[in-house]
Amino acid sequence: MTDASTLPDSLAFTKALIDAESITPARGAVFDVLEAALKPLGFAIDRFTVGEAPDGPVENLLATRGSGAPHFAFAGHLDVVPPGKGWTTDPFRAEQRGALLYGRGAVDMKGAVAAFVAALARALPDHGTVSLIITGDEEGPAVYGTRALIDRMRERGIAPDFCLIGEPTSVNRLGDTIKIGRRGSVNIWITVPGHQGHVAYPHLADNPIPKLVRALADIDAIVLDEGTDWFQASNIEVTDLEVGNTAHNVIPGAAQARLSIRFNDLHRGTELVERIERAVHVHTPDAEVKGIVSGESFLTEPGRLSDILSDAIEDHAGIRPELSTSGGTSDGRFLHALCPVVEFGLLNATMHKLDEAVAVADLAMLTDIYESVLKRAFTR
Template identity: 40%
Template sequence: MEVTDLLIRLLSAPSVTPDDAGLMEFVQEYLPGYEIIRLDEGGVKNLFMYRKFGEGEHLCFAGHVDVVPPGEGWRSDPFTPRIEKGVITARGAQDMKSGVAAFVEAMKRAERFNGTLSLLLTSDEEGDATYGTRIMLAHLRQIGLLPDYAIVAEPTCEERFGDAIKIGRRGSINGVIEKRGRQGHAAYPEKAVNPIHKVSQVLPHMAGVNLDEGDEFFAPSQFVITDIRAGMEVTNVTPGKLKMMFNVRNNTHTDLKDVEEFVHRYFSGMDYDLKLSQSAKPFVTDPDTRVVRVLDRAIAEVTGLAPKHSTAGGTSDARFFAEYGVKVVEFGVRNDTIHAPNERVPIDEVEGLYRVFRRVIEAF
């Protein structure tokens, strides 16, 4: 089977999170000669396959088989791949079954490797990720099989295939502020405490403000207000409470405590509650790390491009590898139609990604 045929097989499975639609069993059968570890929990399927070729270091390819719901606006069945003018259209074409097909096929054809070669697949990356890659890595640590390096085949390229890899990701801090006031009649503002008026005084100092200056790898951490609501949708009652939600995509210079102190600086003296949670922590892999250097060289050999090193975008399962000390990098096809109707990927990008991963395996 060629890599394009393999991708079409993967795309034909309606594996909406957390359903793997039988893909874990298919991959197990498709890769003979690899040891198998399954860890299924909470309705999530997780698969780890490895083969020890030699005594060298351990390289893991990682990804997810689950996809987001198709939604509306498709010109064809989202789980019946359509090929037209060298482009495949189906849900998951870019995010990220193209990446899975590329590294599975590269691993199938690997005849030698100076160390251990493995893959980690989950069906819970697009969801809460509670029972996915995170718990498999915890298990691998317990049994002494954590990889030294990992390549997550998320779609990373921007304008051209080969133009960008991700050597890190920003974290994500979510916050909810509840400002209490005193409800009253709009005609008697002196008898009420209007939380909207109070909060509006500090918004110019908070909304869109950078909490740090960033660095060579990261953009500044910005305080982004995502929702403000108060009142009963009437004009003659001042509200008794205001709720404001925000998000900070933080780099390594700003943490949870910094965000808490920032909020308190402007809400000090007000009657308010603050709830903070961190769904992802920031990380960066040194560009001089072996996995980055080998991947850079393989991309240049296949595409003729020197990829930029990026940390932009949202979160991915790479963050879980980083938490366990694994040197991780991400590389995949372009990401211009991910999660959109008529998601599509050019066949030449899929074949190029497969060739890059073959070269990485051969050169590592």
């Protein structure tokens, strides 16, 4: 039986995680802190580092305890974005001032990791399986992070029944929003070739800019959809235009543009790239169109998992959360291939900002909610 004096406390544990600097991609000390908290709880720890520069190396941790069904997984990340300049105090030295705890990662998402581990210490199930899927690269390229963890789980035959991601989903107060899906994301680069020449002799050159502008006008007129019951409308945004021409009297040899598309579950990323390619080639058949799909859209239909979480939130926060698919992407875009996924965590108001902070009371309540979720998930 675990000694109560050694059980993780969510506040102290959050401080310890913040103090372990872990700018993405994270490795080393911050994983030592997590491993040290999980081992006394009986978890088997699998830490591994994968990948090469520029997107690696990345450290990941897979912790498992128990066997059989049900299998409840918690997923998260220990890497953080660079702090930037202008913090009131050291961003990697947790500091409590009044009701708030300051430090990079306090809400995104070391606080949630700490709260879940503290909840486990109070509510370890006596049957079934619990796992933690923790990456050191969610904030960066995410090439060797959760995707590598999923590969590892498949190699070992580990298959959760459902997964809770501790991303900061709350907007105005803890518990007001949980995510049951996310839109997909694809970035597209367009390069239109031309033939450089003097502006006074346009017949001896080929200006790529008008062709690119006409193609972008057609793309801007595309209406992908009007949204669905759970998703807002998909949107295409031009995020960059570049010619690189420093001379006023030269027709450039090429012109480039970049698009970003956030799309709902009516679309697939590769199909959107092909659609953009067709639109561009109407005006310039020799243009190069390259797309990278960051993640496909996914939806976890409301059901037992969202009900368990919503009931736990209502019990402790006194509100029924909104089920949402808003916001950017998360590692749910990978994990949903394993099992149903929902996301719930702290207030997102200060994530990625200077003086990121979490309310100490919210850490305590989040721990209570996670504890309640665990008890409900493992009810026979």
